[in-house]
Amino acid sequence: MRVPVEVSVFLLSLLAPGVLYAMNNIPALQEPLPILGMGMVVLGLVLLLLLLIVQNKTKVDPLFYVFAEFSFTCMVGLTNALEQDGFISGFMGFYIKMGEPHLSNSYAVMMSYWEGVVHHALFFTIIHRMFRGKSYRSLGLLWAGSSIAQQIVLIPGVVIGKHGSNIRPAFLRNVPFFVVPFWAAFLLFRRSRVVPIETADKVAAEQKKSLLSRPVDLLLSLLLLGAAAFSVFRGFVVLDCPMDFCFSYIYQYEPYLKDPVGFPRIMMLVYLFYALPLLTVFIYGLNTPGCSWMLDWTIVFAGAVAQTQWCHIGASLHSRTPFTYRVPSDKLWPVIALNVLLAAVPTLLALRCHTSPAFFLKSVPMGQTNGKKKEN
Numbered sequence: 001m002r003v004p005v006e007v008s009v010f011l012l013s014l015l016a017p018g019v020l021y022a023m024n025n026i027p028a029l030q031e032p033l034p035i036l037g038m039g040m041v042v043l044g045l046v047l048l049l050l051l052l053i054v055q056n057k058t059k060v061d062p063l064f065y066v067f068a069e070f071s072f073t074c075m076v077g078l079t080n081a082l083e084q085d086g087f088i089s090g091f092m093g094f095y096i097k098m099g100e101p102h103l104s105n106s107y108a109v110m111m112s113y114w115e116g117v118v119h120h121a122l123f124f125t126i127i128h129r130m131f132r133g134k135s136y137r138s139l140g141l142l143w144a145g146s147s148i149a150q151q152i153v154l155i156p157g158v159v160i161g162k163h164g165s166n167i168r169p170a171f172l173r174n175v176p177f178f179v180v181p182f183w184a185a186f187l188l189f190r191r192s193r194v195v196p197i198e199t200a201d202k203v204a205a206e207q208k209k210s211l212l213s214r215p216v217d218l219l220l221s222l223l224l225l226g227a228a229a230f231s232v233f234r235g236f237v238v239l240d241c242p243m244d245f246c247f248s249y250i251y252q253y254e255p256y257l258k259d260p261v262g263f264p265r266i267m268m269l270v271y272l273f274y275a276l277p278l279l280t281v282f283i284y285g286l287n288t289p290g291c292s293w294m295l296d297w298t299i300v301f302a303g304a305v306a307q308t309q310w311c312h313i314g315a316s317l318h319s320r321t322p323f324t325y326r327v328p329s330d331k332l333w334p335v336i337a338l339n340v341l342l343a344a345v346p347t348l349l350a351l352r353c354h355t356s357p358a359f360f361l362k363s364v365p366m367g368q369t370n371g372k373k374k375e376n
Helices: 005-013 015-024 032-052 062-084 093-098 106-130 136-160 162-166 168-189 199-210 215-238 244-252 263-287 292-315 330-355
Strands: none
Touching: 005 015, 005 032, 005 062, 005 199, 015 032, 032 062, 032 093, 032 168, 062 168, 093 168, 093 244, 106 136, 106 263, 106 292, 136 162, 136 168, 136 292, 199 244, 199 330, 215 244, 215 263, 215 330, 263 292, 263 330, 292 330
16 A cells, blocks of 8 residues: 555654754764754755655656655754753754754744644645645645745844854754745746636626725725734834833833844834735735735735744743743733734635635626636
8 A cells, every 4th residue: 555645754754853862862963063964964865765755756846845845844843842841852952052042942932833733734735735636825825924934033033132142053054944935935926826716797796896895805904904003013112112102012011022032023023014015015905806916915924924923922921931021911811812813814814815706806808707708
């Protein structure tokens, strides 16, 4: 009986903890340069094993190697999260000390959980669909948004934060993890989008409706405006806005924003300079018929915000964050509610776009469906 490819990839990813355990007990492999070199060798061997797994396949999607290779590193992330939280031991000590010390920080721990659970599940679902001839474009874009957001917060956060003075050669492994998701997203954007078939009559009818006659879109527009305002506000807060309400917020509600690790500050700036323009164009897309790009970009944005908000909320409550930077107990629920709502809005928007896409499709001649004219 032939083992499904996704099962083989999963079993291969389970080797990651064993590799870490072995390196943690071999002193010769615990210096900065050997750690980087050994990491490259291990990833090379994983790629070789992947080639053997699919050697009988006539045509293999190049993105398979990306998702399968990254699934191996996801297990490294999950191992790190479990060790930092005290569930296991003896795997990551050498790497935290001589590889990437920032991975012991609460933000990185939450990031590792996201990699080990969410990204891992996405990879196996994508590979399963890939080898059964099903579309995985939307899932791939969701991962790309999540992974890109992870790296554009992680890399600058390490450099400018308190870990910037202790960067080791192993930190260079983040370069391909930053570049590859952009390349994968580029390939996915070039592929055909799979959407439900809508008749030209229905598309025309939907696109004639004003925003006031579409209550769901009206509510989403208001929520996007709120998210934009919140992003501007927190951006000003981390830029040391001297106004009293900014001062009160950072000390009484989210003191984590001034944690010297740098991650929360970078994240708020990413929201201010990148998320804010996207929120603005999404409001435009909800008001303007035929904005088909909404179907893709809302997925990318939902993945990005879900990842960053998970890390931000978790880190602001985590025991590894100094007590003075955690959310005060008397303000816990308002702060969590605001941050969860911020994470939920892009997801709700993406679901709205994909469950009823007629308003966003390009208009076609009346009576025409799926590129074919009806017979008179």
